[in-house]
Structures are given as C-alpha cells and as structure tokens.
Amino acid sequence: LGQTPPEPPFERIAILGLGVMGGSLARALAALERRPYVTGWSPDETERTAALAAGAVSAAPSEWRASLQDAELVVLAAPLRASCDLLAEVVPAAPGSATLSDVASLKAPLARVAERAGALDRWVGAHPMAGSEESGFAASRADLYRGARVWITAHGDAKERVARVQMLWHALGAEPVAIEAEEHDRLVAVASHLPQLAANALALVLEREGVEPAQLGPGGRDMTRLAGSSPEIWRDLLEHASPVLVAGLRELSAEAARVADLLERKSIDALVELMRSTRTWRKS
Amino acid sequence: LGQTPPEPPFERIAILGLGVMGGSLARALAALERRPYVTGWSPDETERTAALAAGAVSAAPSEWRASLQDAELVVLAAPLRASCDLLAEVVPAAPGSATLSDVASLKAPLARVAERAGALDRWVGAHPMAGSEESGFAASRADLYRGARVWITAHGDAKERVARVQMLWHALGAEPVAIEAEEHDRLVAVASHLPQLAANALALVLEREGVEPAQLGPGGRDMTRLAGSSPEIWRDLLEHASPVLVAGLRELSAEAARVADLLERKSIDALVELMRSTRTWRKS
Numbered sequence: 001l002g003q004t005p006p007e008p009p010f011e012r013i014a015i016l017g018l019g020v021m022g023g024s025l026a027r028a029l030a031a032l033e034r035r036p037y038v039t040g041w042s043p044d045e046t047e048r049t050a051a052l053a054a055g056a057v058s059a060a061p062s063e064w065r066a067s068l069q070d071a072e073l074v075v076l077a078a079p080l081r082a083s084c085d086l087l088a089e090v091v092p093a094a095p096g097s098a099t100l101s102d103v104a105s106l107k108a109p110l111a112r113v114a115e116r117a118g119a120l121d122r123w124v125g126a127h128p129m130a131g132s133e134e135s136g137f138a139a140s141r142a143d144l145y146r147g148a149r150v151w152i153t154a155h156g157d158a159k160e161r162v163a164r165v166q167m168l169w170h171a172l173g174a175e176p177v178a179i180e181a182e183e184h185d186r187l188v189a190v191a192s193h194l195p196q197l198a199a200n201a202l203a204l205v206l207e208r209e210g211v212e213p214a215q216l217g218p219g220g221r222d223m224t225r226l227a228g229s230s231p232e233i234w235r236d237l238l239e240h241a242s243p244v245l246v247a248g249l250r251e252l253s254a255e256a257a258r259v260a261d262l263l264e265r266k267s268i269d270a271l272v273e274l275m276r277s278t279r280t281w282r283k284s
Numbered sequence: 285l286g287q288t289p290p291e292p293p294f295e296r297i298a299i300l301g302l303g304v305m306g307g308s309l310a311r312a313l314a315a316l317e318r319r320p321y322v323t324g325w326s327p328d329e330t331e332r333t334a335a336l337a338a339g340a341v342s343a344a345p346s347e348w349r350a351s352l353q354d355a356e357l358v359v360l361a362a363p364l365r366a367s368c369d370l371l372a373e374v375v376p377a378a379p380g381s382a383t384l385s386d387v388a389s390l391k392a393p394l395a396r397v398a399e400r401a402g403a404l405d406r407w408v409g410a411h412p413m414a415g416s417e418e419s420g421f422a423a424s425r426a427d428l429y430r431g432a433r434v435w436i437t438a439h440g441d442a443k444e445r446v447a448r449v450q451m452l453w454h455a456l457g458a459e460p461v462a463i464e465a466e467e468h469d470r471l472v473a474v475a476s477h478l479p480q481l482a483a484n485a486l487a488l489v490l491e492r493e494g495v496e497p498a499q500l501g502p503g504g505r506d507m508t509r510l511a512g513s514s515p516e517i518w519r520d521l522l523e524h525a526s527p528v529l530v531a532g533l534r535e536l537s538a539e540a541a542r543v544a545d546l547l548e549r550k551s552i553d554a555l556v557e558l559m560r561s562t563r564t565w566r567k568s
Contacts, residue, residue, distance in 0.1 A: 129501030149499070190493045191500055195507035197547075198486050201539035202479060203562035205532055209474045213566055215433070216475055217413030222506040223479035228566040229503075231559035238555050241547050248489055249544035253537045255485035260533035263481075263525050271522050275515035278487035282497055282512040 008036045008171065009164035010099070014071040016064050016086055018042040018051045020132045021103045022077025023140025026056035028172045031142045039067040042137075050137045068094045073168070075126075076102035080236035084113045091117040099161045101126050105188055106240050107153040107181040114155075121157035124165040126150050127184065128174060129192070133228040146173035151188075153181045189245040193237065196226050197245070198252055203227035292320045292455065293448035294383070298355040300348050300370055302326040302335045304416045305387045306361025307424025310340035312456045315426045323351040331421045340424075352378045357452070359410075360386035364520035368397045375401040383445045385410050389472055390524050391437040391465040398439075405441035408449040410434050411468065412458060413476070417512040430457035435472075437465045473529040477521065480510050481529070482536055487511035 013029060015022045018040050029038050040057035041064040042048050048060035061067050064086070068074060074094050076083040083104045090100060091114075100123045102110055107125045114123035130148035132139045150169045154162045166176040179187070203224045206216075216224065262271050297313060299306045302324050313322050324341035325348040326332050332344035345351050348370070352358060358378050360367040367388045374384060375398075384407045386394055391409045398407035414432035416423045434453045438446045450460040463471070487508045490500075500508065546555050 129499075131502070149501070187495070187499060190490060191495045191504050194489065195486060195500075195504045197543050198482065198507060198540065199503075200559055200562045201536060201543055202482050203565060204539050204558070205478065205535045206474060207562070207565040208535070209528075209532065211471065211475045213568060215413075215471060216479075217433070218415070219483075219510050220475050220479045222509055223483060224562075224566055225506055226503045227559075227562035229559065229563070231556045231563060234559055235552060235556050238547065238552050239550070244493075246544050246548050248493065249540050249547065251489045251492070252485055253540035253544065255488050256482065256533050256537035256540060259481050259485055260530050260537065263522065263533065264530050266523070268519060268522050272515045272519050274488070275484055275511075275513065275518055278484045278491070278508075278511040279513070279515060281487060281491040282508055284497060 008032065008034050009167040010073040011036050012070050013038045013073045013075065014067045014094075015040045015057070015075045015077055016067070016090070017077030017082075018044075018047040018057075018060075018137045018140075019077065019135055020137075020139045020144070021128070022075070023047075023051060023056060023137040024130075024142065024144035025075060025077060025103070025172075026051060027054065027140055027142035028145055030056050032171060039069075039071070041067040047137045054137075056137075056140075065093050068098070071095060071098050073099045073101060073165075076100075076104070079233050080104045080106055080109060080240065082236075084109055087113045087119075087123070088117050091119040091122070098122070099124055099158075099165065101165055103128055105192060106237060107151070107184045109240055111153065111155070111181040120155035122161065123154065124158050124161050125153040125181065126165060126169065126176070127153070127188070128169075133225055133230075135230045135233065143173075145169070148174045150174045150176045151184050152176045152178045153184055154178075185242060186244050189242045190248050193241065193245050194248040194252065196229060196234070197249060199224055199226035199229075201252075292316065292318050293451040294357040295320050296354050297322045297357045297359065298351045298378075299324045299341070299359045299361055300351070300374070301361030301366075302328075302331040302341075302344075302421045302424075303361065303419055304421075304423045304428070305412070306359070307331075307335060307340060307421040308414075308426065308428035309359060309361060309387070309456075310335060311338065311424055311426035312429055314340050316455060323353075323355070325351040326421070334421045338421075349377050352382070355379060355382050357383045357385060357449075360384075360388070363517050364388045364390055364393060364524065366520075368393055371397045371403075371407070372401050375403045375406070382406070383408055383442075383449065385449055387412055389476060390521060391435070391468045393524055395437065395439070395465040404439040406445065407438065408442050408445050409437040409465065410449060410453065410460070411437070411472070412453075417509055417514075419514040419517065427457075429453070432458045434458045434460045435468050436460045436462045437468055438462075469526060470528050473526045474532050477525065477529050478532040478536065480513060480518070481533060483508055483510035483513075485536075
C-alpha cells in the first residue's frame with residue numbers, strides 16, 4: 001500500500017511574472033506528481049512563450065487579468081514595486097476567494113498595500129531565500145527552492161490561508177517559517193541586502209586594483225558572485241532600504257578599517273582571535 | 285590506435301604536509317593513469333595513517349627526511365611559515381637533482397628562502413587558487429585542483445624544471461600560469477586575501493546584529509563561507525601581509541561608507557549605476 005501524495009493545497013494557480021522566481025515556481029509546480037493547473041503571465045512575450053514551451057505553465061495569456069480566471073492562488077513574482085502595484089490591482093480583479101501571495105524580498109511594503117486594499121485577510125506574503133545573480137525565465141530552474149528557507153508573512157486573519165501556502169512550499173521541498181513583516185524586513189536588510197552591497201563594494205575595489213574575474217580563486221569568486229546581480233531588481237529594494245541596512249554598511253566600513261589597523265600594527269594575535277570568532281559563528 | 289598518456293614528468297614525488305592541499309595533491313596523483321610513486325609526510329600521525337588508508341600515498345614515514353629518498357620532486361604543503369622553515373632544511377636533505385616546490389599562497393617569502401639556501405635554480409613555487417574553508421586530510425579531494433588556476437613562480441635558472449612542474453599540474457587538470465613572485469603576491473593580496481578578510485568583517489557585523497547562519501540565503505552563505513577558514517593557516521599569511529592588503533581594506537571601508545551615504549541620501553540612480561558597473565566587471 002503506497003502512500004498517496006497529499007492533495008495539492010491549490011488546484012489552480014496564477015503566477016504573474018516569469019523571471020527566475022516566478023519561472024522556477026512554475027517549473028517546480030509542473031514537476032509535482034499531482035500537478036496543479038498553472039497559468040503564467042509576463043509583460044514580455046518571449047518569456048510567456050518560453051514558459052509555455054518548457055511546459056512550466058498550461059496557459060500564458062497576454063493580459064494578466066485573463067490568467068486569474070478561477071485561480072485559487074495568485075502569486076506575484078515581479079520586482080518589489082511592480083508587485084506592490086499589481087497587488088492593488090489584483091485584489092479587485094481576482095476571484096474573491098483567491099489567496100494572494102508574492103515572493104518579494106521585503107514584506108512590509110506589500111503588507112501596507114494589502115491593508116490599503118482591504119485584503120489583509122487574503123494576503124500571505126512569501127520570501128524564498130533563493131535566487132540567482134542571473135535573471136529571466138532562462139535562469140529559472142525546478143529545484144531553485146529545494147531546501148530553501150521561505151519566510152511567510154501574513155495578518156492573523158489569514159490564518160487558514162497561511163497553512164495552505166506553507167503546505168505548498170513544503171510540497172516543493174522548501175522550508176516555510178512564519179515571521180512578522182517588520183521583523184522580516186529588519187532581518188533581511190542585514191542577512192541578505194548587506195551581503196549584496198558588500199559584494200558590490202568589494203568588486204569595486206578589485207576592479208580598481210586591476211584584478212580580472214578570471215584571476216579569482218573560489219573564495220574571490222564566491223565573494224563577488226552577487227556583484228553580478230540585476231541592478232533593476234535591486235532598484236526597488238534600495239528605494240525601500242531601511243536604516244538598518246545603512247547602519248550595517250557603516251558597521252562593515254568600521255570593521256574593514258579596524259582589520260586594516262590591526263594588520264598595519266601587526267596585531268596578528270588579535271586578527272587570529274577575530275577569525276576564530278567568525279569561524280565559530282559560521283559553523284554554528 | 286589510442287593515445288598514450290604522456291610520461292609523468294616526475295616518477296617519484298614526496299609531499300610534506302597532508303592537509304587539504306597536500307592531501308588533495310596526493311589523491312589527484314594517485315588517480316592518474318600513470319601513477320607516480322608518492323610518499324607523504326605529516327607531523328600528525330593520524331593524517332599519515334589516513335592518507336595511507338585512502339591509498340593517496342604509497343608510503344608515509346614518520347620522519348620527513350625518510351620520505352625524500354630518491355624523490356625527483358618535493359612539494360611542501362604546509363602553512364607558509366612551516367613551508368619556509370622546511371624549505372631551508374629540505375635543500376640540503378633532498379637528492380641534489382630534485383626539484384623543490386610548494387603550494388603556499390605567498391611566493392616572495394619562499395623565493396627569499398630559496399635564494400638564501402642557494403637553491404633558486406631548483407625551486408619552482410606553485411600557488412593553486414583552490415582550497416577549502418575546512419582543513420586536514422579529511423577535507424582533501426582528488427578533484428580540488430581540476431580547472432584551478434595555478435600560479436607558477438621561479439627564477440630564470442630553473443627554466444627546465446618550470447616546464448616539468450607545469451606539465452604535472454596540467455596532468456591534474458589545472459591551469460598553470462607563470463608569474464613573477466612579487467607581482468604574484470601583490471595580486472593575491474587583493475584577489476584572495478582581501479576577499480578573505482572582507483568575509484571576516486562581514487561575518488562580525490552579521491553576528492553582532494543577531495543573524496544566525498541558518499537564516500542566510502545562498503548569497504549570504506557565499507559571502508560568509510570564508511569566515512569559516514582556518515585561523516591557523518591565516519596566521520602566517522597575515523604576518524607576511526603586504527601594504528597592498530592594508531590599502532585594499534581601507535578602500536573597502538571607504539566604499540562601504542560611500543554606499544551607506546548614497547543609500548541614506550536615497551541616491552538610487554547612483555547605486556544602480558554602481559551595481560551596473562560591478563555587474564559588467566564580474567561578467568567580463
């Protein structure tokens with residue numbers, strides 16, 4: 001007697017945005033044994049055609065409203081500002097019973113839009129800690145979310161919907177964890193946006209010093225991979241950047257200067273101690 | 285008519301040090317179709333036993349001098365200071381015809397030792413741009429050097445030996461490139477040591493801000509992987525740190541502060557422009 005796979009929590013899903021995030025979600029859903037009916041939309045016709053050709057979506061109408069028909073779940077997978085704009089329009093356009101979600105990496109701006117649109121009981125935000133420095137459907141992959149932490153943010157009124165959204169991410173092999181929107185955005189500013197800008201700052205220095213990417217070892221490559229991230233995706237996130245991120249950058253600046261001082265003074269024991277403490281943290 | 289694999293350029297090789305670097309070299313040599321006879325030595329008996337048990341070396345005497353018998357190539361695979369100390373002792377102890385090499389990530393200190401020992405015509409330094417934040421033989425692997433850039437540094441008098449050492453690294457799937465020692469050390473200070481210390485500085489900030497490693501996404505994990513590097517390996521490198529590294533850290537500090545300023549002033553266009561330029565560099 002084999003185990004029956006669980007009912008998919010949503011049978012009809014619309015994904016608005018078919019880049020790395022939306023495209024990977026569509027591919028992952030298409031790979032499920034009990035595959036939901038997924039419609040996809042992108043403002044870019046080539047992305048819609050690519051998603052259809054890859055079998056990631058069953059339909060990809062050119063007008064986003066058409067993709068919402070009978071949807072039980074609508075996922076906004078656009079850059080932050082476009083997701084906010086779309087959410088305001090999707091609330092009245094989607095079936096009244098549909099759960100509304102997104103995959104943006106800041107949650108408070110979307111929570112505010114959901115509140116203004118009177119849809120806090122329908123919105124369940126999600127932020128998968130996964131992505132790529134590449135962009136577009138071509139960079140999407142079915143296993144992008146496997147093993148990834150997915151932060152889930154919702155108002156108390158959306159409780160039953162939260163359970164279903166979590167179930168969906170579980171089915172894709174991800175690890176959903178509930179968190180409050182403001183707390184999420186503070187955490188992500190430090191855990192995700194600060195490393196991104198640190199990579200940009202480091203890359204600027206390496207370029208100025210005449211280092212070519214081909215001269216980097218695996219460490220240098222890892223430390224600059226994010227320097228290749230899409231500036232367009234980041235534009236919106238930077239516009240919503242919190243003071244926490246600014247403070248983190250100033251701390252990083254101070255730490256880099258302190259390490260330079262220690263090195264100049266040949267305070268090797270202090271540097272070794274510093275490396276010991278970061279090693280302990282990193283392996284914890 | 286199949287192609288005969290090239291004669292291995294060295295038939296007897298001694299490796300002093302069986303950690304990630306020496307252990308991986310031994311494993312890679314053991315995987316060659318025409319396998320040279322490799323002896324290994326480590327001050328740590330458990331490492332010698334592990335290397336023997338893994339079939340990475342044919343013999344692992346407890347005294348390093350014993351491992352040099354009939355060696356055509358001696359590779360020092362110890363931390364920088366130990367490699368310098370060993371090189372001075374190996375020059376008189378190794379067969380007079382043996383080529384002497386190492387895998388340390390700074391080359392000028394070893395070149396100075398080789399010169400003082402009157403062995404500049406026998407020493408061919410190598411620095412594979414590969415490694416691991418883990419340490420010890422347990423973290424070694426046969427494919428560590430596959431595809432890796434290997435900087436080769438030698439005096440003009442060692443020309444014929446350089447060709448053979450390069451041939452050896454080619455046989456292991458690596459990409460040897462000749463470079464002058466001082467130039468190498470300047471490049472590596474920026475391309476390798478600066479990213480290392482940037483990872484430590486960033487990790488310090490993340491830890492202080494209460495971020496746990498499990499809360500990091502792939503970007504944050506990449507940006508802090510090096511924060512787990514061995515402080516003991518780095519002690520020697522930090523002692524030999526060049527002013528170039530100190531200057532690079534100060535530049536990084538200034539760039540982090542500048543990004544903070546731009547963010548605070550909401551100069552989003554300037555930040556997007558900055559990200560565009562690092563993206564262009566990274567993908568070049």
